[in-house]
Amino acid sequence: GQKIPREYVIDFVERNRSFFEPLQPSFFELTSSMAFDYFRAEKVDYAVIEVGMGGRLDSTNIITPILSIITNISLDHTQFLGDTVEKIAFEKAGIIKKDVPALVGEVDRDSVARVFTDAAVKAGTQVYFAQDEGLLKESYLMDTGKWYLDSAEYGQLFGELGGVVQFRNAITVLGAINLLKAAGVDIPAEAIREGFEHVVELTGLMGRWQVLQQNPKVVCDTGHNAGGWQYLQIQLDDELKRHKHLYMIVGMVNDKDINSVLELMPKEAFYFFTQASVQRAMPAEGFAALAVSHGLSGVVCDSVPSAIEKALARAGQDDMIFIGGSTFIVADALPLFLKENE
Template identity: 45%
Template sequence: MDYSDTLEFLFSRLPMFQRIGPAAYKDNLDNTVKLDDFFGNPSRKFKTIHVAGTNGKGSVSHMLAAVLQAAGYKTGLYTSPHLKDFRERIRINGEMISTDEVVAWTEKYRANNELLNIDPSFFELTVSMAFDYFAREKVDVAVVEVGLGGRLDSTNIITPEVSVITNIGMDHISLLGDSLEKIAQEKAGIIKAGIPVVIGTTQVETKKVFDEVAALKLAPIFFADQEYEVMYGMTDLDGNQLLSVRKDGKKLYNQLKLDLKGMYQKLNLPPVLKTVELLRDMGWDISEENMLRGLASARKMTNLMGRWQVLGYNPLLVCDTGHNAEGMKEVVYQMSQTPYEKLHIVLGVVKDKNPERLLSLMPTDAEYYFTRAGIPRAMEEKELARIAAGFGLHGSTSSSVSKAFDAARGNAGKNDMVFVGGSTFIVAEIL
């Protein structure tokens, strides 16, 4: 079995939430535990940091991984979904797992599946693959991003050094609940007994949930945005953000450099700073220089893509993976702060999510290019255009992302801006 055959097995033969939706979601961790047992419990052989949340958990995970790398720790990073290559999900010190490793692990699983007698999901297999790889490569620590929810996510068999929950928004409501409180309860499932938990954003609807779960589990809880205040400063000549940071009301950094794009990163920095503070208190050797160097080179060190990523100039071409109302609100704000003569937006969404909340936030003065990604979950572009018209959004339709992108670029003047987003899968096809 070669790499192509392996990917076909992983994607096509096993249910995968990103492609087919709720049918891929499991309501227990039985398969994950069995797989971990079979491979010798690799999840117990390295230290971890567990990161959940509706928006920002990917950026937070990459920043933490970069800081740990800069401090000299051999650092694993498990994230999802991928944009261009499956192997993006599993990295050590920024380097993707090799194709040979993916093939060998999958073959070992398949050869022993009669003994295991289970039918694991795509998530369960990839998490098990990552943990086994990290253990065999003897990483010092792995930053593990939750895929969906928290309580029942396949990653939730670890006992981390710190649990992190970035924020809570109305996403995946068919699986996680139809209120912020219910969704928070699912995310709070990663809080472990006695393990400190960092909450990135204090929200009226969710604070009580986190406080109660943490108290029940005797887990110290910290609301990072109550301690750290981050203000957007300016951008240097290389495009890095220079941020002003205050801690407990006192100036901490005047110009903290961050190479991750997007003004919304100021919301993701407080939980990173608080987590690093807690790790230091536990005895982790992370100097001030290590932390600042990691943050200044996070994108470069971890190869993060799709966060206000500039693809070209004249016209300005930007993509972003923000795909729910909370994430898109920040993206739209950044658009409003970006100079351009005319705005062109290539937009696609998935059909199992309610698009109205997202569409209600989109600028009405843009020219839209409605399209669909090449997955079964994608909403048909004409249906999207019909719904969007009710919010004053108008433009053309295209059955492929590449055609929509080409049309937008063709219509854009050199001083215009072309934005691509609405779905991770739209961005993935552009990249």
Template identity: 45%
Template sequence: MTYEETLDYLYAQLPAFQRVGAAAYRADLLNIEQLCAALGNPQQGFRSIHIGGTNGKGSTAHMLAAILQAAGYRVGLYTSPHLKDFRERIRLNGQVIGAAAVVDFVAKTQPLVETLKPSFFELTVAMAFEYFAQQAVDVAVIEVGMGGRLDATNVITPDLSLITNISLDHQQFLGDTLPKIAAEKAGIIKKNIPVVLSQTQAETLPVFEAKAQEAQAPLWRADAAYRVEATSAFDSQGRRCFRVWKNELPYYSELWLGLGGNYQTYNLAGVLQALDCLRSVGYQLSEEALQQGLAEVINLTGLKGRWQILSQKPLTICDTAHNEAGLKEVLNALAQIPRQELHIVLGVVADKDLSQVLPLFPKSARYYFCAPAETMRALPAEQLQAQALNYQLKGDCFAGVNEALKAAQLQAHPEDLVFVGGSTFTVAGLNGL
């Protein structure tokens, strides 16, 4: 098969949550355990760092990978979902897995796939593990897909587990309260393996403390040691300046990060605490590597879609935040940017609880509704427009995100602000990203 035929086979044969939703969800680890066993358990062939939580997993994973790369390590990075190309999920020192490697893996495992019938995510995780083992990575940074306890990535034994935060998302699978969701996310805590919490939350902290105590895992609360503040300073490349205190003493007066959203204050605290833990188990991570990795995170790892500046005049920003907590942070950051009018290109998936997210959006903005591309879960633009009107959000419908963005930029004054978001798939549909 060619690469294109291989992808068609993957999507046709294997249910993918990003496309079909609940039908793709597997509530056990049996398939991934059998897949890995058939491949010789490649996940045991490299060191790893496991990143879970609700929001900020991807940004945190990319930051840690970038710092490790800057320190000279050979770094694997597994994240999901992809924006443009399936191969974005599996990277080696920022470079996506080769098309030939994807074709070879699928051809080799096809008989096993047709027997076990794994999900798209399970097979992709197994592919990443084998690739990282074959490429002899020094360490792999592995992002959880959904939950943690039953996530296909949860067959690794990492050097460190990190949980970013807990908010309501995927309630139909993970539970309808923060403590229930936390219990699923806490499933990545392993016996005697240190765990970092990026953000202390009163409702969920007891869940993590109990799990860590049960597993005899040292637990570190990043925000107990680090306090991070986003300044208003941006450089010409869109990098933002942050200030950091450690144990209430000034630590960094200037720390430049290639990701500019306000919400990175939480993620950055978690990363700094994670670095302390990694150094304590033998990782050589210099001050220079820390600063270079954070400043050059986008170039080093190929990260896209997280507070990404698309153009100037009018300033146009996209972000993949898609649940209540993530969107709240993004909209708060947008509110701080000096501008005249705000234009919002908005697309969402059909299984999103819009009663939780639409009230967050400003009534004063002008809206351009569209349906996310490349997913069967897309909510038609007309349905989104009708529901948005219930919250006094007004605008027109467009055939796709690029048509909506073109209209927004034509309508916008040079001093206006344009935002594109609502779903990972809305951002993924942008041309030239």
């Protein structure tokens, strides 16, 4: 959970400026290079590398890992990755490599599964589908906001991350652990229990159905595509039964399948349509116009802090405020609720 030192970032830029400035890399490409450099300098035992977008042409794809994981497939970054789930699956399958086992967390159609199976055959490796492995015997979200998970191999686990989607993620994690152990990685059962129960504390991970305050209850979540919102929809519908009113502070970025997400947002809620402080943010006015066409209603706010101020002024003690639609919306909101040292 420790951040890279500021001095290392400055030194990396100074050392490599003459090389990368003529190339004009993206922010992600440059920071990926810095991460690899830092992991090498620190001699880390294991590095978990997340693809930026797609996989086949992603800057992270220069590595040869000991395990490749594809969580799920939904329409996202369609102007770059393709306009069907099969085309997107092909791009994501680009991380599958020779003699490196591949794990797919969730697949809901045969045509997508076939893309991964074909890619594995072509690469000369084996692909596994976590949902077929029978890894969980029972699971449910407890009143505490944690997941109860009765795993087939490690007994009772308690997942710290909130959100309905975390049940699916837990299956993927357990599948990954089994493949890593088969490859000779020593992962004690106690470490697995600790990891599930203290993942936020250990990693600093934020924005996964994170409760920011109570009375009124304020929750943020970084779900930003239809794959994430199919689970957020379930959870928000449940919250509607528990709270008098639901207020939604939402905005999205331009490269998402915005209409599919808006269709999943609760129509009974009152909305504060806004935009994050990044160039990619869809202007709040345009986002609101799209939302209205999906039966949603509310007011337009020019910034996330403004939307939060208005929502808090309007909400009663028994109400709930949700903040999301984009990782950048959540990023703008968090400093208003968390102390600097957190």
